[in-house]
Amino acid sequence: AQSVTQPDIHITVSEGASLELRCNYSYGATPYLFWYVQSPGQGLQLLLKYFSGDTLVQGIKGFEAEFKRSQSSFNLRKPSVHWSDAAEYFCAVVLGYGGSQGNLIFGKGTKLSVKP
Amino acid sequence: DTEVTQTPKHLVMGMTNKKSLKCEQHMGHRAMYWYKQKAKKPPELMFVYSYEKLSINESVPSRFSPECPNSSLLNLHLHALQPEDSALYLCASSQDGQGAYEQYFGPGTRLTVT
Numbered sequence: 437a438q439s440v441t442q443p444d445i446h447i448t449v450s451e452g453a454s455l456e457l458r459c460n461y462s463y464g465a466t467p468y469l470f471w472y473v474q475s476p477g478q479g480l481q482l483l484l485k486y487f488s489g490d491t492l493v494q495g496i497k498g499f500e501a502e503f504k505r506s507q508s509s510f511n512l513r514k515p516s517v518h519w520s521d522a523a524e525y526f527c528a529v530v531l532g533y534g535g536s537q538g539n540l541i542f543g544k545g546t547k548l549s550v551k552p
Numbered sequence: 553d554t555e556v557t558q559t560p561k562h563l564v565m566g567m568t569n570k571k572s573l574k575c576e577q578h579m580g581h582r583a584m585y586w587y588k589q590k591a592k593k594p595p596e597l598m599f600v601y602s603y604e605k606l607s608i609n610e611s612v613p614s615r616f617s618p619e620c621p622n623s624s625l626l627n628l629h630l631h632a633l634q635p636e637d638s639a640l641y642l643c644a645s646s647q648d649g650q651g652a653y654e655q656y657f658g659p660g661t662r663l664t665v666t
Contacts (some may be wrong), residue, residue, distance in 0.1 A: 468652070477658045480595070481657070528594075
């Protein structure tokens, strides 16, 4: 079955340190790929997306992600984490166009904590 | 402007009550979604409206009744809910409901069923 895996349930980094959140998908073709962030009790905010083209995509708040077809991965990175980045991060995919294929499939999320 | 608004922000209701959640977007999007999110879990899709027609119902119990009065508005009518229905209810919208465009989410309604 198609799935999205975020291997890390919880990550803690120091403020100012670099960050990489991992995401792998299980699907034969290249899906559409997304990263969302959710602060406690809030909705989801789209950080970035990949549909096609350049495999390194830039997003909001200084985040970037790299699509690696050979590894079926779409890892999220930030060079220097700020305390306000503490939140839950969801990787999501859309498998195709139309019907239920067009639905978002979410990973289970990675909770990011930031140490002062 | 990529804003989706939801009202109310919080709702407490008894199991015999009838209430409604409201969602609005003014981005010209033609698809709108309802999701349910339990604590420490990802959102779960409930309904998809595409061009004001219900296109997907993910086997949601009939005590949840969606309505799309026009392309900018989406309601979720609640009746005879159970305590396990307590959750964050998220609305989202996208340019179409076919998957080729990103979804934008509202801030959610925190529902507590007593």
